[in-house]
Amino acid sequence: MFETLSHLALQEYWWFIVSILGSFLVFLLFVQGGQSLLYSIGKEEPQISMMVNSLGRKWELTFTTLVTFGGAFFASFPLFYSTSFGGAYWLWMLILLTFILQAVSYEFRTKQGNVFGKKTFEWFLFLNGFIGTVSLGVAVATMFTGANFVHNSMNFTSWGNNWHGLEAFANPINLALGLAVFFLSRILAILYFNNTINDNLIRSRNQKQLVVNSILFLLFFLSFIISIWLIDGYAYDEVSGNIFTKPNKYFYNNIEHPLTGILFLCGVLFVLLGLFRSVTCYKTCGGKAIYPVGIGTFLTVLSLFCNLGYNNTVFYPSLISIQSGLTITKASSSHFTLTAMSYVSLLVPFVLAYIIIAWRSLNKKMIDADELNDDTHKY
């Protein structure tokens, strides 16, 4: 089946798979957003524990998606994996360190014998919620704004400075996307809490937080979008592979590659509609708004990845050696590997199906204070 596809078609297919994983990951960052809200919405017990237990049933899904996103990039576009991870060393280490802290915090937080105390692990969750989301956003933004790498003749990577990725935080466009991801993850978390926790105090605090976070999200997201539409983007010549800059490349991609534009418009509309409904009819719509906002988030992020990967766009530009920039044709695995991996990708719908079944079976009943007192496993 996949053997008959051209190498370019497989590269485009795999870029789409990676984009889907990335988009799903951003939606699932509601776990991180929720962690950052423990002290502003939870504030005291049992609310904090209800929030932790609600998020705790999903944290591994976010974690797994991050790992699979990395693994899929490694397999399909190994030159990106080696360039970004090996070059932007500190940026990725920062992200990874916060995810290590998160992984143990749910399980250890309230256990007897926890030598570091409950608060320590709640702070670990906060750190992951804040630094993890902002840094991931900054890392993705560098795919638009560029990074300081250069390749030698063997395509081995050197970085142009000793900051190894931390310099990306100094770029306001990168930071805007980082903060947009952070506030978006908080919005998604608020809507997720409304959907899964039955507690009046949390619901009322959610309402206030929703408005504040929505405003901040829109501010940073619009700043990012407008900025990347206005800057010179990086394109490449299909025949020679030569890379050059092109004014407003990321804006025109929405028009020249209609799928990107349509996904973007649909995604933004879904997010805005969901936010509008959740704010204007909070009591009746608040619990369901996670669906339109979640779908909208998925579609918008998908459109951003499509913007980067298609229409002869450089998806990881180099700021110091323009021809070192990465395109899906240059960075990809061989035809054979992409073909073999494509068969594996057929498992994705089954994976999604059992995730949905498991999710629904666990979320049938909302979490309340009583549940924390029964004899089930809890965090």
Place this chain on the structure above:
Amino acid sequence: MDQISVLVEWSRAQFALTAMYHWIFVPLTLGMTYMIAFMETIYVRTGNEEWKRITKFWGKLFGINFAIGVATGIILEFEFGTNWSNYSWFVGDIFGAPLAIEGIMAFFLESTFIAIMFFGWNKVSKKFHLLSTWLVAIGASLSALWILVANAWMQFPTGTVFNPETARNEMIDFWSVLFSPVAVNKFLHTISNGFVVSALFITGVSAWFIIKKREVLFAKRSMLIATTFGLLSSVFLALTGDGSAYHVAQKQPMKLAAMEGLYNGQDGAGLIMIGVINPKKQVGDDRNDYIFKIEIPKMLSLLGYRNANAFVPGIDDLVYGNESKGLISAQEKIERGTVAMETLNQYRLAKQNGDSTTIAKLSVLFDRQTAEGQEFFENYFRYFGYSHLKKPEDIVPNVPLVFYSFHIMVALGFFFIIFFAIMLFFVLKNVVEKRKIWLLLAIWTFPLGFIASQAGWIVAEVGRQPWVIQDLMPVSMAVSQVSASAVQLTFILFAIIFTSLLIAEVSIMNKAIKNGPTEGGK
């Protein structure tokens, strides 16, 4: 040491630190899930609430351990990129695929159904819960399968060709990578090792309860499952260990020589049972290999080559060559590898300059479908990786570390078989409560499982040095171009974090064990 050497050593240290911490937790995860699944199956079939209590108690300990295994696991995957970026590009085509498949096929299965395993007791039916527990066990094993396939490929690269256009290795046969004999054996050996460590854990904890005269019925039932599982697994572990040694002999003779501290090759070589290698011994000198040794005659030849009189090459034979046995020297390999590298450089230069005559002349050398290409590969390109070595002695790993790790692992492996057999006998005869010394031994045997397990990984990974991929790529070529000080700092950070988390885990685990199954079930 030059800058690159310092960077390589710290990068190796960081990866080893992460891997060794990871491997403290993963064996428990691999084995405990199956034993918990067996316990829950008994509960669902019999409806006996005691088995539910047993299942929930071990499930709680499993959960405490699982999280930290996940934490260390994520770092390992990304360290291939952060610390070994050249490697990631050079072989990402082959190595990345198993990692991605691991994510899609195994991690999602584990992470989705573990939520039901922990939180679903009152939310889903008994059968759905049991199914979820089994799926977690299967997911954990599948995860191990794919990462071990990737690791096996590093020991025995197969199903791949070098593409001169991209100057990297590319996969041409997925099934050859998946079902390589090294991969199959490595998976079976490693997973049975996880089963043994888990069985030692459950046996040890159960022994503690029996000594304390608490929850005796619970402890005996747990011990019955664990010792049965442990005995079967440890026998299987020994059999797959034999398979591993056989494959090492065929594919990585230098590793085998280091495992046995064998400097001078022999026909009908003996297997060292106990020995102390001479610390002053250097490659190529005339000092004795051992200060003291007890060996089983001809056994190494028999195990490694299935022939009691077969020649087993020693370290000196592999470094300096042995013409009578058809072994070429490492120096010769370095020279041939250099020819291969220079040919590749000429080809790439010609491509850059559009020199079609040179391209046509050289491209045939990289095509193994042609006679010329096959000859070039056999005589030169197979030694491509050697072109990065400075001197012949660079191909020798740390012999004492590999030798002692190997012998500790083997000795403990045989001890575990005897231990499980005796403990199972006591449990079946219902006299285990009276065997205080054996119960105490059971508690102290648990850490030995970790020692054996870690020793096994030292043999596998240190024994492969200086290669990150056997004969294809040395570690010095694979490392990321970051400063050594950056890696030193992250090493220290990881060491502090992992150690702190280990302390927290041990403390929480101890408390959960002391609370016992009644509280453990709640």
